[in-house]
Amino acid sequence: MNSLDLFLSLIKNGLATTLSLTFLSAALAFVLGLLSGLARLSRYGILRAVSSVYVEFFRGTSLLVQLFWIYYVLPVLGFRIPSFQAGVLAIGLNFGAYFSEIVRSSILAVPKGQTEACVALNFSPRKRMTRVVFPQALLRMLPSLGNQMIELLKSTSLVSLIALGDLTYRANILNASTFQTTTIYSLLLLLYFLISLPITRGVKLAEQKLSAGRL
Amino acid sequence: MLWDWQFAFSILPQILAALKITISATFAGFLLALILGMLFMFLSRSRVQPVSVVVKWLVQFIRNTPLLVQLYFVFYVFPELGVSLSPFTAGVIGLGIHYSTYLSEVFRSGIDAVPKGQWEACRALNFTRSQTWWKIIIPQGIPPVIPVIGNYLISMFKDTPLLSAITLVEILQTAKIIGSGTFRYLESFTIVGVLFFLLSYPASKLVKYMENRWNPRY
Numbered sequence: 001m002n003s004l005d006l007f008l009s010l011i012k013n014g015l016a017t018t019l020s021l022t023f024l025s026a027a028l029a030f031v032l033g034l035l036s037g038l039a040r041l042s043r044y045g046i047l048r049a050v051s052s053v054y055v056e057f058f059r060g061t062s063l064l065v066q067l068f069w070i071y072y073v074l075p076v077l078g079f080r081i082p083s084f085q086a087g088v089l090a091i092g093l094n095f096g097a098y099f100s101e102i103v104r105s106s107i108l109a110v111p112k113g114q115t116e117a118c119v120a121l122n123f124s125p126r127k128r129m130t131r132v133v134f135p136q137a138l139l140r141m142l143p144s145l146g147n148q149m150i151e152l153l154k155s156t157s158l159v160s161l162i163a164l165g166d167l168t169y170r171a172n173i174l175n176a177s178t179f180q181t182t183t184i185y186s187l188l189l190l191l192y193f194l195i196s197l198p199i200t201r202g203v204k205l206a207e208q209k210l211s212a213g214r215l
Numbered sequence: 216m217l218w219d220w221q222f223a224f225s226i227l228p229q230i231l232a233a234l235k236i237t238i239s240a241t242f243a244g245f246l247l248a249l250i251l252g253m254l255f256m257f258l259s260r261s262r263v264q265p266v267s268v269v270v271k272w273l274v275q276f277i278r279n280t281p282l283l284v285q286l287y288f289v290f291y292v293f294p295e296l297g298v299s300l301s302p303f304t305a306g307v308i309g310l311g312i313h314y315s316t317y318l319s320e321v322f323r324s325g326i327d328a329v330p331k332g333q334w335e336a337c338r339a340l341n342f343t344r345s346q347t348w349w350k351i352i353i354p355q356g357i358p359p360v361i362p363v364i365g366n367y368l369i370s371m372f373k374d375t376p377l378l379s380a381i382t383l384v385e386i387l388q389t390a391k392i393i394g395s396g397t398f399r400y401l402e403s404f405t406i407v408g409v410l411f412f413l414l415s416y417p418a419s420k421l422v423k424y425m426e427n428r429w430n431p432r433y
Contacts, residue, residue, distance in 0.1 A: 060412040060419070064376040065387060069408060072400040077217065150279055157281035161380055168284055175291070182295050185288045189280045196279035 003183050006174060010187060014167035018195070021087055021156045021166060026149060028092025033099025040104045051100065058097035064158055066090045071162045087159035095152050102148065106140040107133060139210045146203030150196050157192070167191060223402040226393050230406055233389035240306055240385065241372045247311025248371070249364075252318030256326070259319065274316045282313045283377050290381040306378035314371050318364065325360035326352060362426040369415050369422070376407075386410065 001009070039051035058066065067090040074081055081089070110133050118128040160169035171188045175181055258270040277285070286309040293300055300308070329352050337347040379388035390403035 056416060057412065060416040061408045062373040062376050062387075062411050064379075065404065065408045065411060068387065068391070068400075069404045072394060073404050076399075076401050154279070154281040157283045158377070160283070168281070168287075171284075172287075181291045185284065185292050188284050189276075189288065192280045192284065193276055200279075 001178055001180065003180075003187065006178070006180060006184055007187050007191075009174060010167060010170055010184075010191060014165060014170035015191075017084075017164065018153075018156055018166040021084070021091070021159060021164075022153050022195075025088045025091035025095065025156070026152055028088060029095035029099050029152065032092060032096025033103055036096065036100040037103025037107070040100065041107060055097045055100050058094050059101075063090065063094045063155055064161065066094055067158055067162060083159065083162045083164040086162060087156070087164055091152060091155055091159075094155075095148060098148055098151075099145065102141050102144045103137070106137040106144075109140055110136045135210075139207070139214070142203055142207045142210065146200065149199050149203065153196055153199065154192065217401060218405075219399070219402060222397075222399060223406060226403055227406065229393065230386060230389055230403070230410070233384065233386045234410060236303070236383070237372075237375045237385045240303065240310065240375050240378060240383070241368070243307045244310030244314065244375075245368050245371055247307060248314035248318050248367075251311060251315030252322055255315055255319035256322040259323070260326075274319060277313060277316045282309065282374060283380060285309050285313055286377060286381050302378065302381050302383035305381055306375075306383050309381075310371055310374065310378075313374075314367055317367055321360050321363050321367070322357070325356040327356075328359065329356045359429065362422050362429070365422040365425065366419070369418050372415060372418075373411060 036051040036054055039047040040055070042048055042051075067086065070081060070090050071083065071086040074086075114132055114136065115128065118132050123132070156166060157168040159166055160172060163169065167188060171184050175184050178184070255270055255274055259267050259274065261267045261270070286306060289309045289312075290300065290302065290305040293305070333351055333355065334347070337351050342351070375385060376387035378385055379391070382388075384392070386407055390407045393403040394400035
């Protein structure tokens with residue numbers, strides 16, 4: 001096989017899995033991060049406690065260990081999970097914890113005067129968050145979220161270790177059958193780099209769009 | 216009850232023994248990352264334009280590609296180029312190179328935060344380049360970013376299980392071997408998770424404490 005064939009074979013077999021895994025686990029992580037980030041700022045102690053246990057636990061242990069735990073241990077406890085779902089769950093839960101910290105710190109970074117102004121203007125707490133505080137916090141989150149998205153994309157390669165057919169897994173298979181090790185792994189690195197470029201670009205664009213008309 | 220305490224205690228010594236490999240890989244990798252990170256930082260500031268441009272691209276490339284694939288690259292491709300490495304050495308090199316790109320950015324931010332007047336004072340006092348760096352700039356630029364460096368040490372520690380993919384028998388691989396031999400994954404993987412948490416949680420609290428203590432102005 002020449003390098004072009006190898007490249008096409010990688011893309012044909014693994015790209016869809018890597019991309020859908022990235023997309024779905026990012027969506028899960030966003031939802032979890034938003035919920036638990038808001039919960040950590042809640043008035044209710046129980047919500048704060050649950051959310052900080054979640055965040056500290058998933059940030060404190062290794063993603064690969066979490067992935068293996070979900071894939072190998074949950075079936076023992078009676079929950080059989082296919083490898084794709086296990087990957088989405090592990091990556092989503094892990095990055096949700098990191099996103100949660102970003103959400104929390106960005107909301108805290110919005111100047112207090114904004115909240116006070118809302119109170120003075122008699123905004124309801126919900127309106128205060130959705131119309132004033134959160135839009136400003138979102139702008140602060142974007143650069144960190146963009147970095148974390150790249151980290152998330154990179155970490156999808158771990159699912160190859162639970163035999164899910166993503167780019168890295170396909171590269172390993174291809175390597176075992178063709179022995180063109182140098183070409184295959186160089187192409188694989190290049191491919192991940194190419195996927196990361198639009199993410200970086202997209203975050204930059206979103207930043208410009210959101211900061212338009214602001215000081 | 217699914218959890219078997221007796222079994223858990225019987226496999227604990229084996230897992231703790233493997234923890235030594237994990238920890239030594241972490242520190243060896245981190246030492247390499249510190250050295251390479253410094254080097255990348257200096258090179259990306261080079262006045263020779265092609266050098267700084269190439270280094271910046273290289274750093275960007277390494278940062279945006281997965282550590283796992285880089286480990287495969289070091290472990291499987293280097294032998295084709297004539298350098299055969301043991302799994303431990305390959306793992307340390309992979310971790311070191313990957314994290315050096317993060318550390319070089321951390322160093323850069325630290326150095327950039329040193330006020331310009333310090334450079335100008337060095338120039339005015341006729342300090343040599345190396346005196347300027349080692350006596351004035353680095354002692355002021357690096358200490359404020361030590362907590363950030365500490366956080367990367369913790370991240371690296373949590374990334375060492377990836378070395379199991381290049382056949383290094385570290386803590387996770389040991390747990391997997393125990394699991395596949397006895398069909399008891401619950402105890403072995405849970406112990407590994409708990410050990411990671413027990414080590415990295417206090418470490419991250421320590422970093423946070425350092426951050427508050429050293430940088431009270433933030």
